[in-house]
Amino acid sequence: MTTFTSRLVATLFASRARAVTLVLTVVGLGFGAVSCRTVNRVTVMLPDVPGAKYIGSKECEQCHEKIYKDFQTADHSLLVMGGPNALNAGCESCHGPSSLHSDSGGEVKPPYSFSAGRPIANDSGANRSTPVARSVDTVCYTCHAEVRGQFGLPSHHPVPEGHMSCTACHSPHKGFAHVGGSTALRAQDENCLQCHPAQRGPFVFEHEAMREGCTACHGAHGTVNAKLLTVRDANLCMKCHFQQVQGGQILIGGHDHSAALVQGTCWTAGCHEAVHGSRVNSSLRF
């Protein structure tokens, strides 16, 4: 039996061309068999949604006047422009072609309305690792393709797990200067401090890098390093704190750190642990 099977396989795959032909035939027959059935259902994925047409953002204003007006302040308003080639761009870039929604007077929701539960709005729990075509983040990745990769890195904010969404930090409908009654401009880092209050301070001895913002050291979406660090080794600190080498000494703050650098990162235990600020030591030891 084994010999027969081996011969059969050897015969069928005697050449690459024959093998490819065989695989295509099997796949084709499979598709053919599946397609030769009457099926009423279809898949939905932007930009095309079967049966629905793009109608342009101006149509949306008729019922969503407030959102439409606010949208003029949003970064995404760059999508909206005059000209027939840009008809698809604007509201329908994310919500999908909305002719049926418009025709039904709102009874039929847009293909992508991100309402509760349907389609599954995240990859939470056991559902994770299956990108859902119509989840919020998947739609954002359509244009922000590089961000998809960042959230696929070992250290990332829990967007793929469904515990956050892009809209937790980015407002799609309103400009940064206007969100929250114009007071969200207070600080970009306020986004981070909402969930990470321990880093808020104030400390007795501050780390001035905090004035450059959290992203001076952390990636906002995801990084290859633990704790969303942009760099895992001493370069994270050296990029600001390297001064010069004199007499074979690597001077940081005028002090030779040659031996210390051998031991690991600058924030190795006992060295400069208090990277966000210290209450006891101006060198941020702890």
Add this chain to the structure above:
Amino acid sequence: MKKEFRGKKQRVKRAGLPLSKSCVIGAALIASAGFASAADEPKDTSNFEGGDAGNNWVEIGAGGMLTSGSNSQAEQSRQLPNNAFGGIQDLHFQHDVAKGVTFSLDGRAIFDNHDYGLNLLLKKEDAYFLRFNYENFRTWYNGNGGFWPPDASWYPFPNGDNALALDRGNISFEGGVMFKNAPSLTFKYDHYYRDGEKSSTIWGQTHPGLSNPPRGLVPSFYDIDEKRDAFQLDAKHTIKKTDFGVGLRYETADLNNTLKINQYPGEPPVAGVPQDRKITDRQDVSYDLFNAHAFSETWFSPKLLFSAGFLTSHLNNDVNGNRIYGGDYDVAYSPNPGNGAGYTNLISSADEHQYVLNLNLMSTHLKNFTIVPSVRVQTENWNADSSATQTLGNNATGPFASNADGDDFDIRERLDLRYSGFTNWVLYAQGEWTQGNGDLNETGGIYLGSPIQRDTETDRFFQRYGAGVKWYPLRRVSMDVGGYYKQHNYDYDNTVDNTPNDAGSPNRYPAYLVMQAFQTYDGYTRLTFRPLQNLTLVTRYEYQLSTIDTQPDSISGLSETQSSDMTSQIIAQNISYAPWSRLYFQLGFNYVLSETKTPTSDFTAAVLNAQNNYWTLTFNSGFVLDNKTDLNLGYTYYNADDYVNNAPAGVPYGAGAEQHGINLTMVRRLTPKLRLTARYGYYHYTDQTSGGHNDYDAHVLYTGLQYRF
């Protein structure tokens, strides 16, 4: 066109796919040449949100993860427990309880996954709403330390390869009234918490193989216990063309977090002095934050929007803490010659006041031209003090006190311009400038040789310029090109400094630097191309170069130097393809080259230039097998090849890992109201940085039953 499909009956009729057409499509696929135009396919609004029968559903499910290799790494990577879990996967119920009054309920409760949620909402449009929300989810951390290649020393977290776990949650009550032509009022109470343990990158020292020089490789972790309560009251009213709003927020918190470090584990005493020491660094922070804000938004005309906002906040915190060495964690202070630098009886408090004013205008008076000038003024002042008893070895070396106070004033102007007067084009530009200055006075501190006395005046000047263009040359083609230049300059004038910056001073920070300049050049382009109706390609490329220049005090004898340059190139490609109305593919590919260079690597092999290169691949496909069955196939890939073994000169940190993930899902509609989901995932992970100790294989199984009603 808009009146093409009006009735449900008509839609359903069109939804049917004729047998002959299906066969044609199948044949076309075999030939690999013909593509069914999805836009011309039938419309079935059951695929649209809200268009299906049954707006409510409950899904119960169960699953589990089986691993071989590193359980803790598998739990961290997959964010799932290494055992069985199950419960209510998804629940949605909505019901009109009275005319115009809707009640909705959403929830989940996945036991052993610590994934719980409940949202209750009672709402009457243009009248009132009441909401209760509860969320809890768990994050897993592998907790492991480093790997030392010369003698293959591995430093795992000592808890039997179980991941550390941290729960984060929120409970909130919210209510509001929003009657037409009357002020709307909303009140919200939030209780936030974090509870558990998480890993840290502050690794403790050890002598690898007991004989090598010390290296920081031993895992440490945080013991987290945080509770926050926030009360928020907002009022909003519209008078003619103006929206007015005022809000008050009060937040109080207790953050009782402890960093736990183990140094020289398992090493024998030297001359009777214990080496294996555990450090408990505890800081219990309580704070009160009060914030009041007000805003207005006025559409003077459809072409002129003015918005303004003001906020004031006051933050007060109190801290108790200590840093204690011992044979175990959480022990009382005990003098010991093996103790490193620490302190006890820390008492610290701080006050901070902040005021912010924003003024924004948006004008579209000129045809196709939008101009948005904004200005933000921010001022803050703070003071903080602390006292404690410093400890070292056998001695409590005495009390110390420290104090800092400072103030900052920043004014930021921003100008956004947008022009869309050319058909199918948008041009945009922006400029942002910040002028700031501040004072910082610091005294005291421990383990500094002598307490410091420093007064520093800071001047800041930030500028950022960006420009770009978006062009739709064809209905199926769009292109973005843009970029920005950013420069942040800090100038420090240390008017008082008792730690002279000459070669004899044991400690010179932070008064050591007199200037730092951050510069970034960034450019990107994106092409969106639809060569076929059912095929979309998005290609994006970004290049970024950042540099940091640093200048120490001239008395140091050191001149200005470029302390780093950082380059990154990001190539991203998305492909969406729907060859058939019942089949789609989504492919995402990212390739990133990223490097942080400092001059350090020119002088020591202990620190190499940091490489953060990686590439990822995400594939997802969905297939409607028949009227009852959907199939989904997904694949993810991650690769980072940045590991360089620079031991024994230093500690090798570079990321070297590869991960494959594949999963299959089937959804079967058993009846119109009953859906069965079955899912299997397989994940394979190899990790060079840990010497293979974090490698794992994982199988994830899940099955769920959803009932729609």
